[in-house]
Amino acid sequence: MPTDTNTSTSTTVPSIPAAARAASNDDFRTLEAGLDALQTVPLAERGPWRRIVDGVLPPVLLLAALVLAWQFYVVIAQPRPDLVPGPFNVAASIGELWSNGRLQQAVLTSLARGGAGFLIAVAIGTPLGLLLAEWRLLRRALGPLLSGLQVLPSVAWVPAAIIWFGLTDATVYFVVLMGAVPSIANGLVAGIDQVPPQLRRVGTVLGASRLQLATLVILPAALPGYLAGLKQGWAFSWRSLMAAEIIAMGGSIGFGLGSMLQQSRDLADLPGVLATILVILFVGILVELIAFAPAERSLLRRRGLASGGTR
Amino acid sequence: MIDTRTAPVTVGPTTVRATTVATDRPNDAPAIRVDGLTKRFGTDGPIVLEDITLSIEPGEFVCLLGASGCGKSTLLGIIAGLEHPTSGTVTVSSGSAAVMFQESALFPWLTAGRNVELALKLRGVPRAQRRGQALELLDLVNLADAAHKRPHELSGGMRQRVALARSLAQDRKVLLMDEPFAALDAITRDLLHEELERIWRETGRTIVFVTHNVREAARLGQRVLLMSSRPGRIANEWRLADTGPRRIESPEVSRLSIEITEQLRQEIRRNAH
Structure with a gap:
């Protein structure tokens, strides 16, 4: 600082030849690269084969063991076949339902309905969640109600829905929405609440407008919570759908898995009931495995949040 | 106010008068x-x-x-x-x-390069120039090779350097x-x-x-x-x-x-x- 120096020599800088400076700069870069290499641990990526073995083998083995135990019980204890059918009876029942085409029809009807209901729930729950997260007054007013709705079993809406909409698809969709929308909205709210405040601050410092802050910072940061909400929303959709299909039958409501379950009960066909339960369970697992698990895994892994969970 | 002046340290064979960045400008x-x-x-x-x-x-x-x-x-x-x-x-x-904080506060869903690019985007740099400029800035902190890595794959020091590159991207x-x-x-x-x-x-x-x-x-x-x-x-x-x-x-x-x-x-x- 010229105003501050007592001697003229204070402003001198040692002159270092350009070549020497470049060399020392290179030295520095090597040094820094060395430290970087020391401090970062290369991630050992497991091969796809290993992942399949780790992820698929344990549940398949457990399933086989359960079926085996079931068969042993049937063979050894010889229970009444109309009360405890064996795995072969159930498998035969599935085969029969498949061969007369009712199984495919029921699965397709239920999946289409569940999927459509879930998408409508996403379309309603997402903006609702955004509003709740950003508008404090609305959250204070509507928040408890929405949490309450999440606890209320959506089957409770079936009688009311039948009175309102009759035996139509509207009844089924209404029950599905009452089940799924609160989960999705609450998931998004939780995701936004958990966005670290530093990320918002950085966004502001970088000059983001309100809209840019929302779309480029807050929403991507809230994605893990949102996805968890979607997953739960799907589970609620599927459950509510089954409940609605069991209770509301006939009219213009098509033939879904719930209807098939109820029909088997009416015929006192226990293998058919168990077969349908297994199919409902299997569809739920399949959707989780195909849609949600990979999305969640890649999302968490990209952010370094994956705990090594395999599914 | 105490004014402490340290004696100039000279390195190298010759000492010539030179002005530094700081004293170069009108005050x-x-x-x-x-x-x-x-x-x-x-x-x-x-x-x-x-x-x-x-x-x-x-x-x-x-x-x-x-x-x-x-x-x-x-x-x-x-x-x-x-x-x-x-x-x-x-x-x-x-x-x-531009501001840099104690925690790097990098966006965890973006790579190091994209983090810098986002700062350029918010500054209004056209899309076509962002990639190149981001790489230059990362090279300034000796991290051009880590542009494709995500924050969790970097050490604490590397993250702070990316944060430094990002705050330099603001060009303030x-x-x-x-x-x-x-x-x-x-x-x-x-x-x-x-x-x-x-x-x-x-x-x-x-x-x-x-x-x-x-x-x-x-x-x-x-x-x-x-x-x-x-x-x-x-x-x-x-x-x-x-x-x-x-x-x-x-x-x-x-x-x-x-x-x-x-x-x-x-x-x-x-x-x-």
Whole structure:
């Protein structure tokens, strides 16, 4: 600082030849690269084969063991076949339902309905969640109600829905929405609440407008919570759908898995009931495995949040 | 005010007169001017900052030093425009400032390169130029090879360098740094001091660097401002003749550190009564 120096020599800088400076700069870069290499641990990526073995083998083995135990019980204890059918009876029942085409029809009807209901729930729950997260007054007013709705079993809406909409698809969709929308909205709210405040601050410092802050910072940061909400929303959709299909039958409501379950009960066909339960369970697992698990895994892994969970 | 001038250290066979980035400019308009600034939390909360007046020249490297809770981060936040003063004025002549925090606060869903690109995007750089500029900025912090990596794959020091590249992407004349190296190990911190000093010399930024580490302040600053606590005031100021790159081990840094520490302890002792 010229105003501050007592001697003229204070402003001198040692002159270092350009070549020497470049060399020392290179030295520095090597040094820094060395430290970087020391401090970062290369991630050992497991091969796809290993992942399949780790992820698929344990549940398949457990399933086989359960079926085996079931068969042993049937063979050894010889229970009444109309009360405890064996795995072969159930498998035969599935085969029969498949061969007369009712199984495919029921699965397709239920999946289409569940999927459509879930998408409508996403379309309603997402903006609702955004509003709740950003508008404090609305959250204070509507928040408890929405949490309450999440606890209320959506089957409770079936009688009311039948009175309102009759035996139509509207009844089924209404029950599905009452089940799924609160989960999705609450998931998004939780995701936004958990966005670290530093990320918002950085966004502001970088000059983001309100809209840019929302779309480029807050929403991507809230994605893990949102996805968890979607997953739960799907589970609620599927459950509510089954409940609605069991209770509301006939009219213009098509033939879904719930209807098939109820029909088997009416015929006192226990293998058919168990077969349908297994199919409902299997569809739920399949959707989780195909849609949600990979999305969640890649999302968490990209952010370094994956705990090594395999599914 | 005590004015400590350290003797120039000459390295190399010849010493020629040269001007540094900082002394190169006309000293008419300060880069940052703080006038009679007072900050109080709430209407009758404790006074955090009291009557702070200071002016920082363009291209200057100023360290703001003080014990925890002296309000140095609050002062930085006010200069950054993130908080508002209770009274007094703050003027940043270039409009606004870039800020870097203790935690890198990189966006975890973006790669290092995309993090820098986002800053360029928010600055209004056209899409076609972002990739190239981001790589240049990452190369400035010696991380061009890590552009495709995500924050969780980087070490703490690397993350802070990406954060530095991102704040340089804002292309503001003033860079405010809030204890950016406090969470790093000593070896990494030492390297980052060298890195930051080189970047400061190359880019001619005005830097305000908040720290509670006396040696760090003596190592980096051209000017060290010591703040007292409760209320926060500027207690003293040291100016160091810029004699080119310093090292944290060098005797001049030690000498100054001892002197500053003495005074810092006095300031802390005052709070006992």
